Amino acid sequence: MSPGSDRIQMYLRSLERALRRRGLADPDDLAEMEDHLYEAVAAGLRGGLSQAEAVEQALRRFGPAGRVAAAFDKERSSAMQKIYLVLAVASGLFIAYLDARPGWDATGILAGGLLLSAGLLTLLGARRPWLVALAVGIWLPLHDLYTTHDISMLLVLLFPLAGAYLGWAVRWGLRRVIHLA
Amino acid sequence: MIGEALKGHLDLLLLSILQGGPAHGYAILCTLRERSGGTFDLPEGTVYPALHRLEHQGLLASEWREDLPHRRRMYRLTPAGQAELARRQEEWRRFSRAVESTVGL
Numbered sequence: 001m002s003p004g005s006d007r008i009q010m011y012l013r014s015l016e017r018a019l020r021r022r023g024l025a026d027p028d029d030l031a032e033m034e035d036h037l038y039e040a041v042a043a044g045l046r047g048g049l050s051q052a053e054a055v056e057q058a059l060r061r062f063g064p065a066g067r068v069a070a071a072f073d074k075e076r077s078s079a080m081q082k083i084y085l086v087l088a089v090a091s092g093l094f095i096a097y098l099d100a101r102p103g104w105d106a107t108g109i110l111a112g113g114l115l116l117s118a119g120l121l122t123l124l125g126a127r128r129p130w131l132v133a134l135a136v137g138i139w140l141p142l143h144d145l146y147t148t149h150d151i152s153m154l155l156v157l158l159f160p161l162a163g164a165y166l167g168w169a170v171r172w173g174l175r176r177v178i179h180l181a
Numbered sequence: 182m183i184g185e186a187l188k189g190h191l192d193l194l195l196l197s198i199l200q201g202g203p204a205h206g207y208a209i210l211c212t213l214r215e216r217s218g219g220t221f222d223l224p225e226g227t228v229y230p231a232l233h234r235l236e237h238q239g240l241l242a243s244e245w246r247e248d249l250p251h252r253r254r255m256y257r258l259t260p261a262g263q264a265e266l267a268r269r270q271e272e273w274r275r276f277s278r279a280v281e282s283t284v285g286l
Binding site for chain 2: 015028031035036040043061062063064067068071072074075076
């Protein structure tokens with residue numbers, strides 16, 4: 001590693017965190033931007049700058065991590081993400097409907113349904129696991145809160161939360177394996 | 182001001198640069214800066230999402246080249262991108278002619 005690469009790596013970690021918060025971190029994208037930054041530093045050195053100046057110029061021209069992540073966020077607000085959200089709400093409402101039916105008493109199946117629905121959606125590509133978990137899981141406790149006024153029902157949200165983050169982690173892991181292969 | 186104005190025409194600029202042949206992100210940014218004499222100096226990192234969107238729209242294609250000194254993503258224009266570029270160039274010609282004759286340049 002050359003001097004100055006610490007700053008580049010620190011910047012890339014901060015960019016990865018900013019992208020991950022938006023559900024957008026992709027190993028290929030990060031590798032591409034890493035390549036860009038090192039190329040820019042090399043060009044700065046060829047142009048007569050010191051290592052520190054070349055790193056400083058490369059990072060300044062690339063832009064603050066938050067701004068770059070925001071640009072990714074803006075460009076990828078696709079129709080598919082809206083469809084994922086609609087599917088999350090629909091599956092959550094369906095599970096709440098099953099729970100509300102008289103005679104239904106299969107809590108394990110409902111919990112599994114919440115976990116699987118949220119997990120499947122983030123595995124397929126839905127971003128923001130917390131939002132998916134909320135869209136899937138809020139309807140069942142809302143209904144129960146209305147009928148029983150038992151606030152502990154909100155703990156049900158833990159199932160879609162676990163599922164959404166699990167699906168998201170599996171997707172991230174798969175992408176990393178594919179990138180490294 | 183120029184940064185804001187540039188955003189509306191970024192796609193045209195990126196497609197035009199790739200008309201010259203395949204290039205990686207850094208080379209595209211260098212060409213953008215050189216051809217504009219440094220006028221188009223937007224944060225370079227914000228161009229990548231635009232390149233990815235153009236690829237998603239089928240106007241660009243990319244491939245990871247392993248035969249270069251280090252692994253690198255190269256972008257090229259697709260036939261759909263060529264057609265879109267021709268359309269946007271014509272649109273820009275009409276627009277710039279109209280502006281010039283209006284402001285009296």
